[in-house]
Amino acid sequence: MRVVNLSTELLRTFVTVIEVESFTRAAEILGRTQPAISLQIKRLEDTVGYALIKREGKDISLTERGESLAIHARQILRLNDLAVAQFEHQKESSKLRVGLPVDYAVNTLQSCLTNVVRQFSDIQIEIRCDLSKNLLSALRSNEIDIAVALFDGDDQQFLFRNWKEQPVWVGATDFEVPDQDVIPLVVHPFGCVYRERMATALKLAGQDWRIAYSSPGIGGVQHAVRDGLGLSCLTGPTVLDGMRRFTEKDGLPALPALHIGLFARQAQLGAGGYAAIDAIVNTLESQSSDVNSG
Structure with missing residues (x-):
């Protein structure tokens, strides 16, 4: 089997183009010309044998192969940069x-x-x-x-x-899900992923709900749940003592991962x-x- 060695220089160009979504901006960051950046991407594509980046006017996006390579490219550059850092003089703050x-x-x-x-x-x-x-x-x-x-x-x-x-429904240990009534929710402000998950799941299940408590901080949400103000959606690391988990057996819809x-x-x-x-x-x-x- 032919061994292919990926150039860290080409991978750095590839990752930079992805991050700034621009060949021109990548050229400025890397101190090269825009044609040179395009050539390096072409060389990388020739090396792996697949197209990596799609260009439509000024817009760029990754191909499926490009998405796969991007994950490995970041890891390779990480190891390279950490190794080089061992030999560098301490920089200014x-x-x-x-x-x-x-x-x-x-x-x-x-x-x-x-x-x-x-x-x-x-x-x-x-x-x-x-x-x-x-x-x-x-x-x-x-x-x-x-x-x-x-x-x-x-x-x-x-x-x-x-x-x-996997997010889970949580409430105080003595909280009871209202039967045929509006479910009180403890949430973060509008725009929170958890809030959207809860609202969408309840809407699809035909269940009415209301906002009983809202706080931008996780501590406020956790305390409100433990105080019994309503149900919320949390993940394992943020579930505390004094809370219990609720499932579909309690009449609540499943939450997507x-x-x-x-x-x-x-x-x-x-x-x-x-x-x-x-x-x-x-x-x-x-x-x-x-x-x-x-």
């Missing part, structure tokens, strides 16, 4: 902007970044907590460098890793950024194992 979702394990993810702060004292880490859709918008507009966010499962532009998590993604502007990450990514990945995978084994 830099900033790493991380976005965490208010509706998914935000407290645990904040804690996991503490060691990164200690390890890379020259890096200023800024953490922004917000709704997932706002974090993805901020990532696209280059307001943050890394984001953990719930998404629909088809966003490949900055996707580094992704997981599936959630996609949790780790997104990053890899074209501008350094060793500290990759350390933050590793910490987040280890935390999310550990939580996923705990949930699956629980």
Whole structure:
């Protein structure tokens, strides 16, 4: 079998084009001309034997093969950049902007970044907590460098890793689902993925509902649930003592799985950024194992 060695230079060009959605902008970032960027993408496509990027006017998108390669390309570049970082002189203080979702394990993810702060004292880490859709918008507009966010499962532009998590209905331990009555819901503000999941599932089931409590913070939602103000939709890492899970046996509709993604502007990450990514990945995978084994 012929051994094919993928050029990290070509892979970096490929990932940069994906992230900025522009051959011209990628050329500016990488210090090359636009024709040179196009040629490098063509060389990469010739190497793997498949088209990777579709161009329609100024719009670009990934082919199915391109989506597959993008996942591996990000991992290859991560290892390359970490190896090179071992031989670099310490740089001046830099900033790493991380976005965490208010509706998914935000407290645990904040804690996991503490060691990164200690390890890379020259890096200023800024953490922004917000709704997932706002974090993805901020990532696209280059307001943050890394984001953990719930998404629909088809966003490949900055996707580094992704997981599936099953949300569950939760209420206070003594909460009773109203029989033939309006179900009170505890939610985050409009735009939250969990809120949309609950509303859609109840609507399809023909069940009436009302907003009993709304808070932008996960702590407020958790306390309202435990106080018995209503039902909510959470995932394993955010279910607390004092709550119990409800299922279809309790007359509630099933909830579709959630996609949790780790997104990053890899074209501008350094060793500290990759350390933050590793910490987040280890935390999310550990939580996923705990949930699956629980």
